[in-house]
Amino acid sequence: xxxWEKKLAGIDVNxxxxxxxxxxxxxxxxxxxxxxxxxxxxxxxxxxxxxxxQGWRGYVHGGIIxxxxxxxxxxxxxxxxxxxxxxxxxxxxxxxPIGVPLVVTGRVxxxxxxxxxxxxxxxxxxxxxxxxxTAQVYVVD
Numbered sequence: 001x002x003x004w005e006k007k008l009a010g011i012d013v014n015x016x017x018x019x020x021x022x023x024x025x026x027x028x029x030x031x032x033x034x035x036x037x038x039x040x041x042x043x044x045x046x047x048x049x050x051x052x053x054q055g056w057r058g059y060v061h062g063g064i065i066x067x068x069x070x071x072x073x074x075x076x077x078x079x080x081x082x083x084x085x086x087x088x089x090x091x092x093x094x095x096x097p098i099g100v101p102l103v104v105t106g107r108v109x110x111x112x113x114x115x116x117x118x119x120x121x122x123x124x125x126x127x128x129x130x131x132x133x134t135a136q137v138y139v140v141d
């Protein structure tokens with residue numbers, strides 16, 4: 001059995017063991033509180049970003065955009081695999097608006113023994129792509 005196929009028993013995919021996570025922690029008072037649901041090698045969540053996370057007036061800060069994309073990519077393989085983002089590329093196709101319902105989708109593109117390739121995108125509900133990312137994830141045993 002390859003290391004990425006091992007299941008990590010007792011870890012809740014809903015992140016209840018990580019209540020202070022900035023991206024998904026339900027108890028973090030300044031966090032994004034993202035709710036991302038995993039389905040196989042894909043993860044999806046719907047959310048609206050508040051003005052607390054803006055860069056230019058009316059638009060989501062680029063670092064927050066990356067955080068959301070990174071979280072969706074992580075949900076695509078967690079909890080079965082523990083991994084850390086080793087390398088990433090983000091492309092912002094259009095400014096991401098504050099206060100508008102958005103969708104993030106992350107997926108596993110390729111698996112090897114020690115590296116995963118993942119991808120994610122943030123879209124409007126109509127499917128318009130606003131931002132996208134790919135990443136190399138180092139598998140931690």
